[in-house]
Amino acid sequence: MSATLGWADALWLARRRTPNDRLRYWGSLLSSAITAALLCTAAGLLALQQGSVISRIQVVADDGTRGGVAFAVLLVALPALHLTGQTWKLGSIERRDRMRQLRDAGAGTDQLRRVAVADTVIPVAVGATLGMILLGLTIAVLNMSRQPAPGYHGVALPAGAVDISAAMAVVPNVVTASWWPPLLAVGSVTAGAAAAAARSVRHLDHPSHRRPSLARFVAGRVAPRTARPDLLLALRRIADEPRTTTRPALLLGLAAVVATASTWLNRQARFVIGEEQWTADDYYSQAYNLVWLATAVGIGLCALGLVVALSDAVVRRRRTDAAAVAAGVPATTLRRALTLQTLLPAIPAILLGLAIGGATSVAFTGRSRGDWLGDPAANGPLIPLPWGLWAIWGVALIVVATLAALIASTALTRTTQPDQLRVPA
Amino acid sequence: MTEPVLSCRGVIHDYDETPALLGVDLDVHEGEVVAITGPSGSGKSTLLLCLAGVIVPREGSVLLGGVDLRAVGERNRAALRRQSVGIVFQYGTLVPELTGEENVALPLLLSGRPRAEALKTASQWLERLGVESVARTTASRMSGGQRQRVALARALVATPRVVLADEPTGALDSVASDLVAGELVSAARNAGAAVVLVTHDARVAAFADREVHLWDGRVDDTDPSIGAAADQQVLQ
Numbered sequence: 001m002s003a004t005l006g007w008a009d010a011l012w013l014a015r016r017r018t019p020n021d022r023l024r025y026w027g028s029l030l031s032s033a034i035t036a037a038l039l040c041t042a043a044g045l046l047a048l049q050q051g052s053v054i055s056r057i058q059v060v061a062d063d064g065t066r067g068g069v070a071f072a073v074l075l076v077a078l079p080a081l082h083l084t085g086q087t088w089k090l091g092s093i094e095r096r097d098r099m100r101q102l103r104d105a106g107a108g109t110d111q112l113r114r115v116a117v118a119d120t121v122i123p124v125a126v127g128a129t130l131g132m133i134l135l136g137l138t139i140a141v142l143n144m145s146r147q148p149a150p151g152y153h154g155v156a157l158p159a160g161a162v163d164i165s166a167a168m169a170v171v172p173n174v175v176t177a178s179w180w181p182p183l184l185a186v187g188s189v190t191a192g193a194a195a196a197a198a199r200s201v202r203h204l205d206h207p208s209h210r211r212p213s214l215a216r217f218v219a220g221r222v223a224p225r226t227a228r229p230d231l232l233l234a235l236r237r238i239a240d241e242p243r244t245t246t247r248p249a250l251l252l253g254l255a256a257v258v259a260t261a262s263t264w265l266n267r268q269a270r271f272v273i274g275e276e277q278w279t280a281d282d283y284y285s286q287a288y289n290l291v292w293l294a295t296a297v298g299i300g301l302c303a304l305g306l307v308v309a310l311s312d313a314v315v316r317r318r319r320t321d322a323a324a325v326a327a328g329v330p331a332t333t334l335r336r337a338l339t340l341q342t343l344l345p346a347i348p349a350i351l352l353g354l355a356i357g358g359a360t361s362v363a364f365t366g367r368s369r370g371d372w373l374g375d376p377a378a379n380g381p382l383i384p385l386p387w388g389l390w391a392i393w394g395v396a397l398i399v400v401a402t403l404a405a406l407i408a409s410t411a412l413t414r415t416t417q418p419d420q421l422r423v424p425a
Numbered sequence: 426m427t428e429p430v431l432s433c434r435g436v437i438h439d440y441d442e443t444p445a446l447l448g449v450d451l452d453v454h455e456g457e458v459v460a461i462t463g464p465s466g467s468g469k470s471t472l473l474l475c476l477a478g479v480i481v482p483r484e485g486s487v488l489l490g491g492v493d494l495r496a497v498g499e500r501n502r503a504a505l506r507r508q509s510v511g512i513v514f515q516y517g518t519l520v521p522e523l524t525g526e527e528n529v530a531l532p533l534l535l536s537g538r539p540r541a542e543a544l545k546t547a548s549q550w551l552e553r554l555g556v557e558s559v560a561r562t563t564a565s566r567m568s569g570g571q572r573q574r575v576a577l578a579r580a581l582v583a584t585p586r587v588v589l590a591d592e593p594t595g596a597l598d599s600v601a602s603d604l605v606a607g608e609l610v611s612a613a614r615n616a617g618a619a620v621v622l623v624t625h626d627a628r629v630a631a632f633a634d635r636e637v638h639l640w641d642g643r644v645d646d647t648d649p650s651i652g653a654a655a656d657q658q659v660l661q
Contacts, residue, residue: 225540229534232523233520233523236523239522240521240522240563240565319518320518322518323512326479326506327507328504328506328532329503330535331503333535418479419440421474
């Protein structure tokens with residue numbers, strides 16, 4: 001192999017047409033489009049000139065609260081980033097083998113890095129750019145009418161209605177605020193993907209260092225004590241590859257923090273302001289409803305990332321799972337193991353998130369009307385804690401995690417077939 | 426003559442209209458060691474999976490301990506496999522995240538045995554096969570030979586009536602092959618289990634009491650000199 005490898009040659013070496021690669025390209029494209037769009041929106045909000053925004057969403061129009069909206073959008077970008085990372089990992093074992101083969105043929109480390117970057121950067125850059133084009137198309141459509149998108153009047157949520165059309169009306173202002181947000185979004189997503197790809201070349205011969213983690217420690221301690229095969233499998237898999245399920249679990253925990261805190265703040269605000277004024281002035285209700293909409297979007301992205309991570313793990317294990325089924329292990333045991341592998345980290349993270357969100361928000365505002373108004377004379381009865389709503393959030397998050405595991409487990413029907421016994425190691 | 430512990434009659438199977446087996450009859454008696462040989466693509470592994478009930482053949486019957494595997498559902502076939510059949514594949518195919526002891530104990534745990542008892546039995550089998558040193562090692566960190574012997578222990582731990590081995594020495598060097606093949610046959614015999622051993626290696630086939638040669642999906646019994654040894658000579 002020549003000492004200097006051109007990008008065209010690197011791309012030729014990187015290109016493959018296996019089903020895993022196609023899935024990875026499309027997944028990377030879609031997830032990087034979403035990530036870039038969110039990053040661009042957050043950056044655009046920060047780039048808006050003071051006093052320049054007229055929007056029915058007052059928290060966006062108000063210069064003092066716009067930064068908080070940008071922060072919230074960045075929080076939603078976290079699960080989108082996780083999803084991008086998971087889709088990029090699809091077929092990672094075959095890719096590593098491919099790199100090893102190139103190295104055995106004489107490729108140097110820099111050349112391998114170039115191949116890895118060429119393989120990764122193109123779908124990510126195309127996807128990120130596509131995200132900007134879609135935002136641009138939205139601008140064009142909305143500018144034509146100069147009105148919020150007609151027809152769609154909202155989604156009913158427990159605490160009120162979200163006017164989706166009003167939310168969309170702010171998009172033109174956000175994206176045309178300045179030239180740098182779209183460049184920053186595309187550049188950062190692409191550069192991040194390139195850096196990760198270049199770094200991956202370091203671990204061709206051995207798995208990356210098994211860093212200590214709480215999940216690995218706990219699972220490793222509990223596994224020798226269990227007699228249930230499904231629980232044993234789940235615990236050993238958590239100990240072996242904790243990141244597969246602990247990262248999504250942490251994101252669900254973060255969603256729980258946001259959900260419980262905003263639920264309490266909403267209750268506090270409604271109590272203090274009074275229902276009549278709450279209905280008349282939609283400043284607060286818009287803000288909270290946007291928070292819950294963003295939380296729902298974040299949870300959806302997190303669930304998608306979890307499905308991708310679990311499905312990839314199922315496919316990677318196909319030969320051993322097929323052999324286990326052939327040896328008599330019931331397929332239901334493997335399904336239960338996958339669900340347990342998901343829920344064992346998720347449930348504690350969600351419960352902890354509920355506790356942290358509830359405790360910090362209540363501590364911040366206090367329990368009485370007087371606390372919120374800063375007027376001890378206005379103290380009255382303590383505002384009841386929204387246990388029911390918090391419980392609903394907790395159950396909803398656990399259901400989301402369970403559904404993600406059940407969706408991923410449908411891959412087991414295929415991966416435990418006898419023909420999977422012959423796939424290479 | 427006693428009833429065979431495993432038998433098949435007129436087994437026909439194909440993969441998307443590509444024929445794999447074209448009518449195979451086979452009887453395996455208690456304690457017998459049968460080697461199934463043949464060139465690549467002759468249907469050896471397909472036959473083994475049909476005998477295990479992993480694949481339901483398109484036609485024909487497979488009887489395991491008198492039970493027709495075609496007449497029962499997958500759940501019951503899996504239960505039968507756990508109780509009566511031990512399977513060893515070419516690469517061991519243990520669960521990589523479990524330790525050697527846990528891999529061997531898995532069939533017992535699935536049958537509801539208490540953990541302590543299952544691990545103790547597993548530990549005894551590992552010692553019997555000379556791999557007690559990997560009892561606490563995860564399967565992903567074992568050598569090929571160690572993995573095969575642990576897989577063999579897993580196949581024997583539930584005292585099966587028959588052990589089915591698909592190219593158990595295929596990934597090993599000649600020294601390790603002889604070791605694993607010898608241990609497979611002697612351990613199974615000591616446990617009173619019959620063995621059906623799929624192999625293309627004449628040295629491994631030599632451990633068997635009887636050799637059945639497959640050719641293009643059929644048992645080839647026209648020439649006694651045809652067998653794994655003859656296949657290897659042709660290849661040389």
